[in-house]
Amino acid sequence: MNNQIEATLSALRKRHINGIFAQDRAEANQKILSLIPPDLTVGIGDSTSMRQLGTLEVLREKGIRIINPFEHKGEDMDMAEFRRQRERLRKETIRCDVFLTGTNALTEDGKLVNVDAVGNRVAGMFWGHPVSIVIAGRNKIVPDLDEAFLRIRRIIAPTHFHIRASLGGRKRETPCVTTGECSDCQAKDRGCNIFTVIEGRPGQTQLNVILINQDLGLGWDPDWSPERIAEIRSHYQKMVSVPI
Numbered sequence: 001m002n003n004q005i006e007a008t009l010s011a012l013r014k015r016h017i018n019g020i021f022a023q024d025r026a027e028a029n030q031k032i033l034s035l036i037p038p039d040l041t042v043g044i045g046d047s048t049s050m051r052q053l054g055t056l057e058v059l060r061e062k063g064i065r066i067i068n069p070f071e072h073k074g075e076d077m078d079m080a081e082f083r084r085q086r087e088r089l090r091k092e093t094i095r096c097d098v099f100l101t102g103t104n105a106l107t108e109d110g111k112l113v114n115v116d117a118v119g120n121r122v123a124g125m126f127w128g129h130p131v132s133i134v135i136a137g138r139n140k141i142v143p144d145l146d147e148a149f150l151r152i153r154r155i156i157a158p159t160h161f162h163i164r165a166s167l168g169g170r171k172r173e174t175p176c177v178t179t180g181e182c183s184d185c186q187a188k189d190r191g192c193n194i195f196t197v198i199e200g201r202p203g204q205t206q207l208n209v210i211l212i213n214q215d216l217g218l219g220w221d222p223d224w225s226p227e228r229i230a231e232i233r234s235h236y237q238k239m240v241s242v243p244i
Contacts, residue, residue, distance in 0.1 A: 004108065005211055008141055011110030016201040018208040019110070028135065028212045029058045035133055035208050036064060036098050043093025044068040045101030045121035049135050049216035051239045055100070067092050069120075070241050090120045094128040101125060101133075102217055103209075104156055105148035106140045112198040112209070113148035115157055117191040126202035133208045137216025139232060145197065153182040156218045157192050163237050 001021055012019030022028035032055060036042060042064055050056065059066055069089035093099065101121055105113040112134065116122040125132050142148045158176035165171040173189040176182050182192075201207050218236050220229045 001213065002138075004141055005138060005213065008106060008108050008110065009211060011108060012209055013110075015110045015199065017110065017198075018206065020208060020210045022210055022212045024212070024214060025053050028053055028210055029055055031210050032100070032133055032135070033058065033062060035131065037131075040097035040131075041065045041067060042098045042100050043096030043124060043129070044070065045093065045099060045124045046070045046241060047100075047102030047135065047217070048236055048239050048241070049102040049137055050100065051241070052216050052235060053135065053212075055135075067096055069093060090118070094120065094124050096129050098131045098133065099124040099129050101135075103134050103136050103140060104152050105142050105219065106136050106209070106211070107142055107144055107148055109144070110199075111145060111148070112196075113142075113145065113152065114196050115152050115192045116194045116196070119194045122194055122196040125196070126198060126205055126207065128205075130204070130206060131208070132202070132205050133210065135210045135212065135216070137212050137214050137219075139215040139219045140217065141211075149195070151219060151221075152195075153184070153192070155220065155222075158182050159218055159233070159236075160240075161191055163233075163240055167237070167240065 005021065009019035009021055020031050022031050042059060044066060056066060067089055069086045101124060103112050103114055114122050125134060142151055158180050161172055161174065161177050162180045165177045171177055172191055174187045175185050215232050220232050
């Protein structure tokens with residue numbers, strides 16, 4: 001565990017958030033399982049980091065019931081029915097026993113910073129259920145709130161929408177899909193609609209943050225080596241969910 005990770009975990013705990021360290025994929029999934037009581041239902045907020053860890057497969061192997069609005073459409077389901085089902089499942093995840101998702105950024109002083117298009121993922125982090133589990137790779141750590149917002153606006157969100165469109169997902173009518181850069185647009189199809197900052201444990205939810213000593217999801221410092229940045233992008237592109 002390096003000094004930055006250790007300091008971030010300590011900062012989370014001072015904010016009464018359960019900061020947990022995991023060295024790798026196997027340990028992370030073990031820690032996640034330890035936080036889920038038997039016979040409870042887990043709601044999923046879309047997270048590429050979670051797919052990179054293989055967490056959903058591990059939960060299913062243990063017989064844990066999962067509500068995941070982001071499953072692929074069945075061949076015998078028409079589009080209208082699929083969208084109705086996705087919306088219903090989104091609402092159900094907020095009322096689950098446990099909510100599981102990732103985070104866009106985590107400051108060194110223990111604040112979780114996120115952006116969302118619809119709001120279900122960020123709402124699920126802090127309301128509607130007794131237990132919330134948030135996973136974060138080491139690359140999500142940033143010095144402070146200013147850097148968190150800069151990274152989300154300049155790197156994470158534009159890259160996220162650009163990659164999804166390039167893979168055949170719905171192409172948002174926003175400048176960042178074309179340019180790969182944020183212009184703080186006012187487009188009707190804008191995806192960066194809701195920003196949240198969690199500064200302490202929510203009043204009715206046990207919030208757990210599992211910090212993994214691996215690069216997961218999107219997020220990097222522009223000063224990092226080109227090789228590390230390229231690897232983060234490549235791994236993300238292989239695992240990203242393409243929405244319909």
